[in-house]
Amino acid sequence: MEKKNYIVGIDIGSSNVVMVVGSKNESGKMVIDALVSKPSKGVNAGMVENINQVSECVKSVKAEIEEELGIRISEAYAGISGAFVRCAPLSDHVYVREPQNGISQFDVDALFLRMREVIAPDNEVIMERIPQNYMVDGGLQIKDPVGSFGRRLSSTFNFILCEKTPLERVKMVFRLSGLQLAGTYANSMIVSEAVLSEDEKTEGVAVVDIGGSTTDVVVYHDNIIRHVATIPMGANSINRDIHLHGVPERSVESLKKKYGSAVAEFVSEQKLIQIPSMGHRTKGVLRRNLAAIIEARLTDIAEFVKAEIKDSGFAGRLSFGVVLTGGSASIEHIDELFHRVTGYEVRIATAECGLDEQSRAQIESPAHTAAVALLLKGAEQGACSVAAKPMSATLPKPSTTVTPSTMPGMSTATPMPTPSSVVTPTATPRQEPREFTSVQGNAEPQPESQQEPQEGAEQGANTKSAGSKWGWIKGVITGITEGINTTFDKAGDDEEI
Numbered sequence: 001m002e003k004k005n006y007i008v009g010i011d012i013g014s015s016n017v018v019m020v021v022g023s024k025n026e027s028g029k030m031v032i033d034a035l036v037s038k039p040s041k042g043v044n045a046g047m048v049e050n051i052n053q054v055s056e057c058v059k060s061v062k063a064e065i066e067e068e069l070g071i072r073i074s075e076a077y078a079g080i081s082g083a084f085v086r087c088a089p090l091s092d093h094v095y096v097r098e099p100q101n102g103i104s105q106f107d108v109d110a111l112f113l114r115m116r117e118v119i120a121p122d123n124e125v126i127m128e129r130i131p132q133n134y135m136v137d138g139g140l141q142i143k144d145p146v147g148s149f150g151r152r153l154s155s156t157f158n159f160i161l162c163e164k165t166p167l168e169r170v171k172m173v174f175r176l177s178g179l180q181l182a183g184t185y186a187n188s189m190i191v192s193e194a195v196l197s198e199d200e201k202t203e204g205v206a207v208v209d210i211g212g213s214t215t216d217v218v219v220y221h222d223n224i225i226r227h228v229a230t231i232p233m234g235a236n237s238i239n240r241d242i243h244l245h246g247v248p249e250r251s252v253e254s255l256k257k258k259y260g261s262a263v264a265e266f267v268s269e270q271k272l273i274q275i276p277s278m279g280h281r282t283k284g285v286l287r288r289n290l291a292a293i294i295e296a297r298l299t300d301i302a303e304f305v306k307a308e309i310k311d312s313g314f315a316g317r318l319s320f321g322v323v324l325t326g327g328s329a330s331i332e333h334i335d336e337l338f339h340r341v342t343g344y345e346v347r348i349a350t351a352e353c354g355l356d357e358q359s360r361a362q363i364e365s366p367a368h369t370a371a372v373a374l375l376l377k378g379a380e381q382g383a384c385s386v387a388a389k390p391m392s393a394t395l396p397k398p399s400t401t402v403t404p405s406t407m408p409g410m411s412t413a414t415p416m417p418t419p420s421s422v423v424t425p426t427a428t429p430r431q432e433p434r435e436f437t438s439v440q441g442n443a444e445p446q447p448e449s450q451q452e453p454q455e456g457a458e459q460g461a462n463t464k465s466a467g468s469k470w471g472w473i474k475g476v477i478t479g480i481t482e483g484i485n486t487t488f489d490k491a492g493d494d495e496e497i
Contacts (some may be wrong), residue, residue: 004381006033009075009087009374010061010179011187014043014236015212015327018371019061019224021069029356030379031135034068035368043300045232046082048169055176057068061176066389067305075180075385077378078170079370081187081214084163087228089132090118093154103145105134107153108321109221115157127186128160130225143222144407160186162227182384185377187370188228194351194373195325196220200295203319204270206309206344210326213238219312224323231304235328238297245293247285251275251491255290257330262298262337264291298334302341309342321345351376427456 004023007301012016017117018037042050059455062073076409094110096103112131120126134142136150145153167184174181192207209216211234217225240251246256255275261267271287305322306495309315317466321344324334350363363372378384 004033006071006073006386007375007378008073008182008384008386009079009371009375009378010058011079011371012043012058012173013212013370014046014214014234016040016367017054017057017061018368019058019065020371020375021065021071021073021367022375024379025356027102027356030354030359030376031356032359032372032375033361034065035371037368037371043213043303046080046211047084047166048173050102050475051169051176052338055173058173058177059177062179070389072387072389073384074178074387075182076174077176077182077374077381077384078494079185079190079374079454080162080170080184081188081209081211081216081370082228083167083214083230083232084166085162085186085188085228085230088159088161089156090115090159091154091156092303092468093152094120096151099149099151101151103144103148103150108134108146109401111153111155111262113409114288116154117418118159120159120161123165124161124163126159126427127162127184128158128189128334130158130160132156132158132224132226158225158228160189162302162439164187179393182378185374186217186228187211187373188230189225190220190373190377191216191227191325192371193218193353194353194376195349198223200323202316204310204314205214205320205323206305207319207323207325207349208305210234210301210324210328211326213327213372215305215326217305217308219309219314219318221314225306226314228306229311231301231308233301233304237324238294238328241293241297242290243279244283246283247275248283255285259287259290260294261287261291261332262295262334263340264288264335264478266333267291280341294331298328298331298337298340302338303337312467318344321347323349325349325351325366325369327365342387354379366444442454447481 007022009020016037017040019034020032020035022032025031034091038061040054040059042048042053042057048054065071066073088173092111093105094114094116096107097110097334098104115131116127118126118129133156134143135154136145136148137152138154139150142148170184171181188207188209191209192201195207196205201223203222205219207216207218207220213232213234213236215232215234217227217229218225238256242252242256243249256274259273267288267290269286269288273285273287273290274282275285276282309318322338322342324338324346327349328334329348335348338346339346348366349369351369352362352363354359354362355372356377363369398461
């Protein structure tokens with residue numbers, strides 16, 4: 001295996017578990033070496049509710065990637081999303097050490113130190129501390145206070161908090177899957193970093209990531225995250241509505257992806273879709289009706305997004321409007337629906353920032369944005385623990401020689417093992433399957449006294465010679481049999497030894 005510093009990211013979502021492995025090329029761009037996605041069970045609204053189901057799914061995607069790349073993965077980065085992730089602002093201040101000389105970096109660092117000493121509530125942990133602004137003596141906000149004059153330096157920080165229980169359950173999933181947790185990040189934050197340009201983050205934009213059971217909203221302005229929120233509604237609510245209108249559950253997702261539209265008026269009223277039903281029967285669904293169901297639920301989600309943008313206080317400063325990503329962002333005309341509801345310009349995005357050209361071509365769907373964003377975030381932190389997969393060891397077969405024989409009772413075509421082909425078992429304990437050890441040796445013929453006695457002294461020399469050979473052959477065969485029984489643990493009749 002080529003020596004690489006692999007980065008591994010796992011997005012444990014409500015609809016799918018996505019695992020991606022990548023490495024940096026010579027130019028420093030991230031290359032996606034493998035990506036596997038499987039439908040998940042046991043996760044609801046981002047919360048792990050069945051530890052066994054989720055860990056089995058993680059182990060399944062892990063085994064598939066390990067087989068594909070010929071590696072053993074023991075560490076990965078994880079993302080987390082749900083209503084249990086929230087944003088809380090907090091303001092604090094310090095007094096300038098030498099006001100006559102102006103504010104120095106020492107004063108800014110002292111303010112950061114005070115924010116790092118803030119303690120989260122008992123049931124939460126602090127995931128990020130993001131400075132929002134600086135003020136000198138309670139005046140106007142400034143971006144860089146160093147060099148300004150004043151006696152008091154204050155700032156407001158946005159704290160990204162997450163409840164402890166969801167984090168502990170993610171750790172349990174990793175342990176049961178044979179993985180160490182390299183780091184855990186809020187999907188809402190890392191996704192925005194992966195899909196936005198510098199101009200968008202500076203001039204103002206809202207990133208909307210529509211997942212299975214949740215929709216994350218992040219508001220950027222002046223290159224700073226201003227607001228983070230999670231709406232407890234996503235693609236699964238659309239699927240439930242379609243299912244309730246008589247569509248078999250197994251057909252819902254494919255029907256939505258292939259024929260769905262977020263704006264019903266763009267769909268022909270007469271277009272009928274035939275889907276498999278019970279037995280050999282089919283069920284007809286008007287595409288216009290399907291679009292009406294999707295439009296109604298997506299309109300609800302868009303209204304909630306609009307409300308979150310308003311609550312951020314930056315509704316009037318989003319020059320680049322809304323960026324949509326996530327699995328449901330691929331629904332036809334979804335950008336038009338969000339434009340109608342929110343009033344902003346809308347574009348669909350995938351995780352492209354920092355990827356090489358070939359990898360960008362692989363990620364055509366926004367469904368894998370969170371996993372790829374984890375990969376890019378992990379690349380900033382450091383490589384994961386990944387080892388080469390051990391090669392399977394095979395025990396060589398004993399060599400045999402076909403020796404024509406004229407001994408009584410034996411065909412001349414019977415293969416006879418030569419003394420040098422006998423496997424003599426060692427006295428060492430039985431090893432693991434990939435660590436078999438065999439020693440080649442010679443089997444000595446049995447002494448004359450141990451051979452079977454002749455029944456009559458009147459038998460000729462030829463008969464005695466044949467009996468002696470039969471005794472020697474018996475000793476050889478016994479040695480081979482004992483060697484096989486010692487080396488192998490009850491090999492099956494259909495196994496090749």
